[in-house]
Amino acid sequence: MPVRRCRTTVSWAPMTHAPDHLTLADIARHLDITFEGDADQPIRGLATLKEATPDQVAFLANRAYLKDLATTQAAAVLLHPEHAKHCPVPRLEIENPYLGYAHLSQLFDPLPARDKPGIHSTAVVAPGVTLGKNVSIQAHAVVEEGVTLGDDVVVGAGSVIGADCIIGERTRLHANVTVCHGVVIGKRAILQSGCVIGGDGFGFAHDGEGWHKIAQLGGVVLGDDVEVGSCSSIDRGALGDTVIGDDVKIDSQVQIAHNVTIGAHSALAGCVGIAGSTKVGKHCMLGGGVGLSGHLTLCDGVQVTGMSLVTNSIHKPGVYSSGTGAMGNTQWRKNAVRFKQLDDIAKRLSRLEKNTGDT
Amino acid sequence: MPVRRCRTTVSWAPMTHAPDHLTLADIARHLDITFEGDADQPIRGLATLKEATPDQVAFLANRAYLKDLATTQAAAVLLHPEHAKHCPVPRLEIENPYLGYAHLSQLFDPLPARDKPGIHSTAVVAPGVTLGKNVSIQAHAVVEEGVTLGDDVVVGAGSVIGADCIIGERTRLHANVTVCHGVVIGKRAILQSGCVIGGDGFGFAHDGEGWHKIAQLGGVVLGDDVEVGSCSSIDRGALGDTVIGDDVKIDSQVQIAHNVTIGAHSALAGCVGIAGSTKVGKHCMLGGGVGLSGHLTLCDGVQVTGMSLVTNSIHKPGVYSSGTGAMGNTQWRKNAVRFKQLDDIAKRLSRLEKNTGDT
């Protein structure tokens, strides 16, 4: 069996059941814009300016790629009107080409066309569960008692939804997702494979010798349009709920502890960890690997750069950082040793300033 | 279908089959303490002093919340005798109120009441498996050959237990847990969804050109009362076992490499990573995102603060840290650049001290 090791096209749409009869006119209609060119030109995918073939649409969303515009082979290019005059092929002019690309990308996603409404014969759905219209529950999925699923919800193969969960319309659980009991999820949420919503928070009382578990009696509430990446964890609250606002986007390998609150429209990159009861505002952005200590408050509009540690609340919007960038190991070793002397260095400098009268 | 987006009560017990006929007398009896008040007062949950309603019990475990005591609406308050005189409602006096809260919380956990002993019709249990009394094996779970499960073990939906595992009484695997072959787990352990116990350790020999896998022939041994958080990994040993002591508590998104040893009663917060063969003592506490290099020894009683990197063994109990806290990005950029000059700065300071006679 020959295994294809590297693909020569950047769209794998032809492999799937995605629509392969879209035309340029369909594309323009989807974006609600006009264009000049061959309305019947078949469009079979999206690509970068450089890699697009004559049946693909490309986009120019970043000036850095302007150099690729003159030679693009794309069927048409999505671009801002200011770049129209440089475009050698049909133009799809739009104020925010990247947003246009996002909208178009949905047309080529093969998954929705594949969803088969209905309950797979191997799925286990408890009696009395409330199911909306066109719900799809795939092979070996488990839906426990008291659950309510809205219209068009998709429950991927092997996913488990615990008792009493409420899941809003058009939400999709990919394969092998776990939603524990009593979790509430809004509309149009997307849960990637392997994520766990509502595992127990990390709460124990110490008796002087060892630990006693505190049952985690709260739940998790996810707003509308939330996305959770693969293998991420959002723990249930100890008493109240862990609350993730509308349109919050969470990448893979993220840990959100009990009773954390994340404001609407915030985005958390991969490997972020947030300790218990911390409140993150709206429109915040946390870079990859950022850590937030517990019981903090970050106001709206805070950005934290990758792998920074935040141990104090932040009350002013802006960009925050910690740590140091990588350097050659030999140089680093010398500097890292000096870090341990830093307080001493500062004191010696102050003394020297004083002794030389330089203050 | 209306999706409830935010709960107004902090206990979701009414949604479940948890006991809803507990009385204040039941609560006191469970804690083995006396009280004055209406023994028949129904208690339907736990809450903070501020949020408790007249059918909930609150607790005062931290002086910071003393301000909420005077106005609490709780049915009764769990508190230390020294605060008794300030309490406007029935008191449940106890030396360690937080521990009392932990004990009470168990009463309101809806899960145990839901466990149905028996093997779900869709579970796959190999012939010859040894099962204790009241074992519950839920939908689509898989138990491979040679496994022994103690009394009252719960195997959640979709969980897989590999061949030859031994799991002690009252241990609970939540949904979609994976326990690989030959793993030994003690009594009353709790494995949150998505965790993997006994995946292969990361061992390869290099031949000068590439890697050759070293089969990981050891296992994993978890003590009694261990908890493992969602999506955490504990890898199997290369030759000997990876060993997690009694009462060790491990949060979500933690990685424990092959042949690591963790002493009893230690606690590891989220996103901790421990490299191969490192030994962590008893009663240690590792903050979120802490990293330990391989082949280290940490003695008993070591605490490491969040996101610190430990590259040398620690032989003295105490608190250890590394890294720097977050600051404004503009300020940080200036300082981070200077970090790369730190050795040079130190040398220049020494020279200056020498040249000015200030040593």
Added chain:
Amino acid sequence: MPVRRCRTTVSWAPMTHAPDHLTLADIARHLDITFEGDADQPIRGLATLKEATPDQVAFLANRAYLKDLATTQAAAVLLHPEHAKHCPVPRLEIENPYLGYAHLSQLFDPLPARDKPGIHSTAVVAPGVTLGKNVSIQAHAVVEEGVTLGDDVVVGAGSVIGADCIIGERTRLHANVTVCHGVVIGKRAILQSGCVIGGDGFGFAHDGEGWHKIAQLGGVVLGDDVEVGSCSSIDRGALGDTVIGDDVKIDSQVQIAHNVTIGAHSALAGCVGIAGSTKVGKHCMLGGGVGLSGHLTLCDGVQVTGMSLVTNSIHKPGVYSSGTGAMGNTQWRKNAVRFKQLDDIAKRLSRLEKNTGDT
């Protein structure tokens, strides 16, 4: 039920169906080397020099363990010819003993002997799937339409393979693995439990108020001999593919974002996070918890030490680091505060040098 809490032997092979009738002659034949000693000596496992019993083979791959050679009880020792004269038991002389140990370890892995070719009655395999010879699809696994599995592929219990995937011969998915649609995996790959290959990359366009999902239309291509650790995530590309080269070894809890490329023979330790579109060269090694920003290029032969953050491309092979090592918390607090003054300290030093004429 007595739970065995700690094993006294370091090999658990006797618990399993692994071959227990190997002889010393079998061992030598497997390594293609000659030896002097009892060819019929039964060998039941591997162990360290110190712990080996008379039916186990030990190895000496590191001079640090030379001290254990004289007193070893092993049936035979795998070692470099230069140490032959110190060996009190039969010798298996080999140029690279650690590599020899790797080869031997495969003999004692109990898993292959257990694989039962065939499709478990509870597995769900879509019609029209292409299966090689001796494929094993275990309980509750799901294989969706259009998938091709090469000869001897093993799909563990509860694993899900999405539509149109192509998986090369002898590749093994352990239990509860998720491979999303359209992923291509080479030969002899090993996917540990809980890992997710092909979850959506983290791509959204902002309209000034909130986020719009960019459908992730690319796939993931894994080369031959790739290993992916438990609970690791490799996200699918936005347009093109995320590409993992041949013989790349990825530990547990790793996050690889969309459109990342990893060159052949590289190794990534636990908790590594790599942001989108970054290209890592061949023969690179990333220590535990390392973070790479997006859109970087690391040339071949780069090593990054544990928990370092790389925010710039690296064009020269070598070892790179960032951060600072742990120290006592009291000392650390003083130094960490000074880090925030570092730019000021450097400027004051320069001024002092100038004012004292020391430049």
